[in-house]
Amino acid sequence: MNSTDLQHLRRCVSLARAALEDGDEPFGSLLVDANGEVRFEDRNRVAGGDATRHPEFAIARWAAEHMTPQQRAAATVYTSGEHCPMCAAAHGWVGLGRIVYASSTRQLGEWLAQWGIAPGPVAALPITDIVPAAQVEGPAIELAEEIRELHRRLHGISE
Template sequence: MPYLRRCVELAAEALEAGDQPFGSVLVAANGEVLLEERNRVVTSDRTRHPEVELARWAAINMTPQERAAATVYTSGEHCPMCSAAHGLVGLGRIVFVSSAQQLTTWLAEFGAPTPKVKPLSVNEVVPGVVVDGPVPSLAEAVYRLHQRLHQG
């Protein structure tokens, strides 16, 4: 839960910076936090999702065995691009606060534009990766962040 709470804090930081509210934490098998990241797509690079940044860092700084044993904690289930990066790099378990399905429902409720990329569950993109979530006790906080983004 502390890692997931940190993800929600990072998502709030992203929103405060004018970005979409997503945050992620990469944790080694021994529980050490290796990297924290938040969404940075407000730049001209729309691929600056935190999960992609974690995957890029892991590819350079971790062995294949370390990557497979690591866990990515995140405020929202990976989008297809992030799922692909996760799978291609060989990262291990994913734990998310809110699901792609929840986000889809929330966006419709808020009258937000339809996403440019079809929301899919992680396992539709990367079969076999261990995925845990959503986490109802924190999902309300993520909902409120997205509500602020889309409804002001």
């Protein structure tokens, strides 16, 4: 992970913060093409009742409509949290390239367990359990506390 990766991950954290401030779960993601251009960005939008409105899923849909298979394979998805199984599958089916995440599924699971919060309805699996050939980098230790704080606020945990 390099300084450009961290710059993009910081934008993902900013999008996650915006999601939380709008009453949603704190997740944000970017799609960056092979030339380094941000092609699409989004944040979680599940608060409206559709639990599939994850930014990584939106990225897969957008990429399928707007990029060639070669462009998708050369692109990088940056995200504040490791893909859930649904998003990992969408990533794999669409043929997107590298994934870089700020916090891992394991980290989030550990934080939730510390706070006594039950896990979600879908198994928390690493991306490579869903897409074995995925090129994945993360977590970014530099951003762990900031991500943890967003999730602490989401769940109303005081420390």
